[in-house]
Amino acid sequence: MKLYFNNRKMISSIAVLLIFMVVLIFAMNKGKEKELHVIYIPKTQIGGNDFWSSIRAGAEAAAKENNVQLEIFSPSDETHVEEQNQLIKEAVAMNPDAIVVSPASNTENNDALCMIKEARIPLVYIDSTTDEKIADAIVATDNVAAGKKMAEIMLGLLNQDSKIAIVSHVKDSSTAMEREKGFRKGLLEYESQITDVVYSNSIDEIGYRVTKELLEREPDINYLACLNEDSAVGAAKAVKELGLVNQIFIVGFDNSSDEIKRLEEGVFQAIVVQRAFTMGYFGIENAAKLAKGESVAEYLDSGSVLITKENMYQDENQELLFPFY
Amino acid sequence: MNGKKDGLKTLFRFKSLQTTILTVLVTLVSFTVLIYLIISVRQNRETVLETSTEYTQQLVDMVNVDIDSYFSNMNNMAQLIMDNSNIENFLLADRDNHLVEKPYVGRIEEQFRVLRETRDDIYNIGIIGKSGNYLVNNTTMKINPYADYSKTEWYQKAMEGEEVITPSHVQNLIADEYKWVVTLSQSIQNKDTGEIEGVLFIDLNYRSISTLCENISLGSKGYVFILDKDGKIIYHPRQQLLYSGVQKEETGTILRSGEGSFITRDRERLYTISRSHTTGWTVVGVAYLNEMMEKSNQTKKLYVLCAIVLIFVATFISIFLSNMITKPIRELRSSMKRVEEGNLEIFLQKPDYSNEIADLICSFNIMIRRIKQLMEKIIDEQAEKRRSELRALQAQINPHFLYNTLDSIIWMAESSKMAEVICMTSSLSKLLRKSISKQEEFVKVSDEIDYVREYLKIQKMRYHDKLDYEIDVDESVMRTPIAKLILQPLVENAIYHGIKLKEGKGLIRITGKKEKGKTVLKVIDNGVGMTKEVLAKLFVERETEDTGKVGVLNVQRRIQIYYGLEYGIHYESIPMQGTTVYIEIPFTDDFAPERRQHHETIL
Numbered sequence: 001m002k003l004y005f006n007n008r009k010m011i012s013s014i015a016v017l018l019i020f021m022v023v024l025i026f027a028m029n030k031g032k033e034k035e036l037h038v039i040y041i042p043k044t045q046i047g048g049n050d051f052w053s054s055i056r057a058g059a060e061a062a063a064k065e066n067n068v069q070l071e072i073f074s075p076s077d078e079t080h081v082e083e084q085n086q087l088i089k090e091a092v093a094m095n096p097d098a099i100v101v102s103p104a105s106n107t108e109n110n111d112a113l114c115m116i117k118e119a120r121i122p123l124v125y126i127d128s129t130t131d132e133k134i135a136d137a138i139v140a141t142d143n144v145a146a147g148k149k150m151a152e153i154m155l156g157l158l159n160q161d162s163k164i165a166i167v168s169h170v171k172d173s174s175t176a177m178e179r180e181k182g183f184r185k186g187l188l189e190y191e192s193q194i195t196d197v198v199y200s201n202s203i204d205e206i207g208y209r210v211t212k213e214l215l216e217r218e219p220d221i222n223y224l225a226c227l228n229e230d231s232a233v234g235a236a237k238a239v240k241e242l243g244l245v246n247q248i249f250i251v252g253f254d255n256s257s258d259e260i261k262r263l264e265e266g267v268f269q270a271i272v273v274q275r276a277f278t279m280g281y282f283g284i285e286n287a288a289k290l291a292k293g294e295s296v297a298e299y300l301d302s303g304s305v306l307i308t309k310e311n312m313y314q315d316e317n318q319e320l321l322f323p324f325y
Numbered sequence: 326m327n328g329k330k331d332g333l334k335t336l337f338r339f340k341s342l343q344t345t346i347l348t349v350l351v352t353l354v355s356f357t358v359l360i361y362l363i364i365s366v367r368q369n370r371e372t373v374l375e376t377s378t379e380y381t382q383q384l385v386d387m388v389n390v391d392i393d394s395y396f397s398n399m400n401n402m403a404q405l406i407m408d409n410s411n412i413e414n415f416l417l418a419d420r421d422n423h424l425v426e427k428p429y430v431g432r433i434e435e436q437f438r439v440l441r442e443t444r445d446d447i448y449n450i451g452i453i454g455k456s457g458n459y460l461v462n463n464t465t466m467k468i469n470p471y472a473d474y475s476k477t478e479w480y481q482k483a484m485e486g487e488e489v490i491t492p493s494h495v496q497n498l499i500a501d502e503y504k505w506v507v508t509l510s511q512s513i514q515n516k517d518t519g520e521i522e523g524v525l526f527i528d529l530n531y532r533s534i535s536t537l538c539e540n541i542s543l544g545s546k547g548y549v550f551i552l553d554k555d556g557k558i559i560y561h562p563r564q565q566l567l568y569s570g571v572q573k574e575e576t577g578t579i580l581r582s583g584e585g586s587f588i589t590r591d592r593e594r595l596y597t598i599s600r601s602h603t604t605g606w607t608v609v610g611v612a613y614l615n616e617m618m619e620k621s622n623q624t625k626k627l628y629v630l631c632a633i634v635l636i637f638v639a640t641f642i643s644i645f646l647s648n649m650i651t652k653p654i655r656e657l658r659s660s661m662k663r664v665e666e667g668n669l670e671i672f673l674q675k676p677d678y679s680n681e682i683a684d685l686i687c688s689f690n691i692m693i694r695r696i697k698q699l700m701e702k703i704i705d706e707q708a709e710k711r712r713s714e715l716r717a718l719q720a721q722i723n724p725h726f727l728y729n730t731l732d733s734i735i736w737m738a739e740s741s742k743m744a745e746v747i748c749m750t751s752s753l754s755k756l757l758r759k760s761i762s763k764q765e766e767f768v769k770v771s772d773e774i775d776y777v778r779e780y781l782k783i784q785k786m787r788y789h790d791k792l793d794y795e796i797d798v799d800e801s802v803m804r805t806p807i808a809k810l811i812l813q814p815l816v817e818n819a820i821y822h823g824i825k826l827k828e829g830k831g832l833i834r835i836t837g838k839k840e841k842g843k844t845v846l847k848v849i850d851n852g853v854g855m856t857k858e859v860l861a862k863l864f865v866e867r868e869t870e871d872t873g874k875v876g877v878l879n880v881q882r883r884i885q886i887y888y889g890l891e892y893g894i895h896y897e898s899i900p901m902q903g904t905t906v907y908i909e910i911p912f913t914d915d916f917a918p919e920r921r922q923h924h925e926t927i928l
Contacts (some may be wrong), residue, residue: 014640017355021633053567061563065546257503264471264497277565303569309471315557316568318495322503323565 036068036291037096038284041087043104043128044078051229051254054323055126058280059100066288073097078170078202079213081105085112097291098122100283112133122290129174136290139273139283142301143175147182149306150225150251153270157249158190163221165196165246167211167235169228179227179253195221200231207222207234215242222248227256232271235316236262255307255321263309270308273320278302343651347425350643355636362632366625373621374595377612378586381597384541385610389550393603396490399509402440403525406450407513409436416454416523434463447532448506449499452513453480454523455691467500474498483524490604492559493531505531507559518664535560538608544616554605556580579609588614653682657689669697711886713765723817727753733787749786752779760810766887770844771803771835777812777835779885784820791830792820798837799845805844806916808887814880815848815894815906823852823904843892844912851903860898884910 040059045050056072058079063070075083081104091099092115099116103109103125116123125138154164166183170175176199184191192296198214200207207230215221215238224239226232232252236259239248245267252259252271262268279302286296307317406412411429418427430586441462451461453474459703461468474480482489491508507685512521520804538549538560550561556576557563566572574874575589579598586597595617597610653676660671671689693804730753737746740908781794803832816833824831834849855863877894884893898904 017351017636017640021458058565061566176344257501260503263502264469266471275565275569276567278376281566283572306681313497315494316491319564320812322495322505 001129006077015149034067035183036066036288037071037094038063038068038098038100038287039071039073039091039094040073040100040126040284041073041084041086041091042126043075043102045074045076046072050323051274052255054276054279055102055283057323058282060280061277061283063285063289066285068284068286068288075104076247078104081108087110088112089115090160092119095119096121097172098124098287100124100126100287101135102127102275104128104173105142106131106172106177106271121161122287123289124283124290126273126279127175131174137182137298137300139279139286139300139302141279142177142303143178144182145252146184146272146274146304147179147184147225147227149182149272150179150253150270151183151186151188153251153306153308154223154249155186155188156224157224158187158193162190162193162223163218164190164194164223164225165214165218165221166194166196167214167224167226168197168199169202169231169232171199176227183225183227188193196209200219200228200234202228202230204230204234204237208237209234209269211235211238212242215239215244215248224248224250226250226252229256229259232268233258233262236267240267244308260312260321263307263312266309270306273305273307273317275303275305275320277320277323328339328755332782336554342654343647346647346650347643347706350647351636351640354639354643356633358635362628365628369624370618370621373618373624374614377617378595378597381543381595381610381612382586382599384543385549385597385599385608388541388610389599389601389606389608392534392551392608394608395533395537396509396604398805399527399529400488402444403509403511403527406436406440406452406525407511409433411454412513412525413522415460416456416458417515418458430460430464432888433460433622437462444693447502447527448528448530449496449526449528451498451528452523452525454790455521458523461498469497469500469502472497476735479508479510479526480524483512483526484521484817486512488519490553490606492553492557493534504528507531507534519893531560538562541610543610543612546616547610547612549610550574552576552579552607552609554607559579559606579607582751647694657682657686660689664693664696669700670815702878726817729787730783733783737786745786749783752782755779756783758834766809767806768809769803770798770805770807770846773807773809773812774798774803774835774837776810777816780813780816781833788820788825791827792824793830793836794833794851796835798835799839801839801914802837802844802846804916805910805913807844807910808883811880811908811910812846813850815908818850818877819850819904819906820850823854826853827851838914842912844910845911846908848906849903854900854904855896855898855899855903860896863896884908 001207006280010182040056042052042055045053046056059070060071061066075085075087075131077083083102084104085108088099088101088109089112098140099121100111101109101116101123103113106128107130110130110132113123113130115134117134122137123135125135126141127140129135129138129140158164161198164187168180180197184194187194195218196214198210200210207226211224211234224235226235229252232254233256235250236252239245239250240262245265249269250267252263252268255273256272259271262269282300282302286300307318307321311317312321341488370426410431411432414429415427415433433452437460440450441447449462451459457469460830474572479491488510489510491510493505493507496506496508497503508526508528510524510526513523514520515522534551538551539562541549543549548562551559553559556579556758558567561574563572567574575596578587579596582598584598584600586595588595593614595612595614597612599610600606601608623649625800635792656673660673663671671693673686673926675690730749734746734749734753737749756776758777759776778796781792781796785792785794795823812835816835820831820834824833832851835846836849837844864881865878877896881893892909892911894906894908896904896906
């Protein structure tokens with residue numbers, strides 16, 4: 001059959017119709033997102049430690065909401081930086097859509113972390129940072145602000161005779177340095193009354209020992225700021241043992257059932273609690289966004305709350321203190 | 326605006342009928358299919374939304390029913406405990422009265438133990454008297470010394486006589502235990518006085534409530550949460566995010582709206598609400614519209630695909646149909662075009678169908694036949710006209726010639742040259758008879774030669790000292806038919822324009838022979854001849870042609886009318902030496918004048 005298409009308009013209108021339909025089909029198929037693969041490498045095994053399980057809960061919530069398949073590679077211990085570096089390398093080898101890390105060391109993770117960037121994989125830090133600027137985004141507690149909060153509750157009570165000591169955790173970790181910095185800043189003119197800084201190395205036994213030694217050596221110390229959970233638990237044990245409850249004003253950091261018990265008992269006058277769930281949530285959400293090519297805030301403060309015995313059972317605080325995961 | 330309108334107009338001003346039909350068909354079909362598609366997709370969407378909403382409502386209602394039955398169970402249990410008369414004894418007893426040793430304490434403990442063992446969702450059962458006597462689970466249970474129950478809501482409200490179901494909270498009454506519970510509390514009244522003597526509380530594992538919600542599946546992202554009557558969250562899978570202000574829940578809208586469902590303003594989520602009168606709680610199901618619509622979207626895809634296929638099929642059928650419809654019209658048009666170009670030998674096959682186009686083809690055939698007949702008639706009439714004109718022409722003998730000849734006869738008679746008079750008169754008479762007598766258009770060459778000979782005889786007598794002639798025609802061409810009066814006018818021209826003007830005697834030779842299949846006659850004179858200019862103007866039609874005179878052009882036309890354009894006459898001339906006229910006609914040995922007729926119709 002011979003067809004008579006002597007009209008260009010006819011041909012072009014059929015072509016337009018065709019193109020329109022093809023575009024329609026494509027437009028319909030769009031909008032189906034593919035599942036993203038994100039690997040999170042925390043500092044330590046997630047288990048009993050409430051802080052890390054809250055982070056994981058937040059991370060999992062974000063993963064569910066952002067269509068992310070989340071994998072967690074945990075090193076056995078916070079001090080095993082090499083093991084964490086090894087896990088980072090394994091993660092890079094799997095070529096995921098994004099990697100989220102809580103660097104254990106301020107300096108020792110840099111080389112491994114650089115490999116992530118060399119593989120062009122988006123990198124997000126949760127909780128801690130390193131001294132080199134490697135990550136695309138950071139989600140962490142503003143530790144300076146958290147340190148300040150510890151000082152602020154002391155401020156009204158301090159006088160010229162007050163003697164202040166700090167029980168810190170790991171000397172060169174970013175969190176320890178920043179919290180100390182914030183605490184010192186928050187003390188204003190009383191900063192000079194800080195007599196000692198001791199380190200627990202994130203082990204409560206050591207925290208207990210160094211605090212006990214400190215208090216025996218300097219019995220007139222009456223204000224203690226503990227910069228992480230293990231330091232706080234250790235220090236509280238020492239104070240309790242020395243019978244100095246109510247004589248020493250202690251502010252703890254992070255929460256565990258041990259700390260909460262001490263807060264209820266009145267050993268701690270206050271504790272500063274990080275919003276770990278929020279941290280984990282935004283860490284994964286930002287990683288997902290980066291993997292999709294969206295832009296995110298370079299630094300996000302997940303926030304911290306000062307909790308005292310009086311407000312610990314308020315709705316919004318009991319949720320933070322007693323996660324039900 | 327105007328330009329756009331024009332553009333639209335030209336867009337639909339197609340060159341061919343087929344294109345127009347095709348466009349109209351495709352446009353109509355596409356339009357219809359698209360309308361149908363839009364309606365179906367919308368209808369499908371609404372149906373899916375409706376079904377999903379109903380389904381969600383059922384699920385949420387079910388959660389509420391579960392919770393209600395759960396709490397009415399608990400209430401029954403509470404009632405059972407309060408019916409125990411030992412409770413009253415315990416509450417009314419003095420605080421320091423060695424409670425542990427009293428036998429009714431043991432009975433209460435036993436009841437609590439049984440209940441806690443049968444229901445593992447019960448964490449704690451306790452009674453607290455206003456005097457400060459309390460019993461939680463059993464007497465050996467270690468109580469958190471720092472916990473202050475008197476400030477809690479569940480204690481205070483129960484002491485006021487209310488039945489309380491608390492929001493989820495952390496129970497810190499038991500030492501070293503921080504469990505998430507929902508506390509049920511009621512006042513214990515003195516049966517005699519009606520006075521409130523204390524509070525009974527049951528701590529329920531928060532999980533037993535939350536699992537009721539968690540087990541409900543509303544897509545991969547959807548969830549169920551519970552609010553109490555004040556809008557406080559009892560259970561929410563994203564409680565943390567809500568408290569830290571990261572996310573917000575539509576609590577306000579939920580509390581304001583009654584039962585049923587609403588869709589958020591961003592059309593992202595569907596909220597389905599169910600309220601319980603037993604607990605005062607509100608169970609809310611949140612489903613994500615894009616998840617609910619996934620099935621609808623698949624259906625939509627199928628619909629769109631079908632529509633596309635339909636439009637394509639329709640387009641191809643339209644192409645076929647429009648081609649079929651316009652095919653006879655196109656044939657008719659091309660036939661018309663051929664007729665336009667002058668070809669009337671066309672007859673269109675009458676189609677085997679009967680419609681307007683078939684009628685048109687019939688009419689076309691009839692019309693062409695009529696035109697053809699008319700044309701033939703016109704041609705016949707024209708030919709007839711020309712023939713009669715020629716006959717009139719042939720019948721003529723130049724009156725000047727006649728007059729001059731008669732004059733010569735008179736003059737000869739006066740001079741008593743009787744022999745010459747007889748000779749000339751007889752030649753004239755022969756000449757006249759030949760031109761009058763025969764009605765045929767064609768004669769033999771011999772006849773024409775005879776005629777010319779008589780003519781020359783007369784002319785020789787008139788110009789006896791000036792004119793001589795020779796006739797030398799082959800016998801072979803003598804029978805060739807020739808149109809009458811071809812030769813004589815040319816001879817006449819040779820005499821009057823060639824010999825007459827020449828000094829001295831002139832000679833006219835007439836030859837005839839077969840050359841290259843033609844009969845070629847020549848009239849050769851040795852007169853004054855013609856210049857090239859005169860020669861060139863010979864065949865040009867002159868406006869003021871003397872009708873009495875038979876011109877060269879006339880002879881030429883006649884030959885070509887009869888024999889065709891490849892025949893005719895032509896001149897060769899050299900000034901002062903003479904002129905030769907070539908007359909070329911077809912050679913035939915057989916004289917049959919009627920066969921010449923058909924040549925005329927060609928013109």
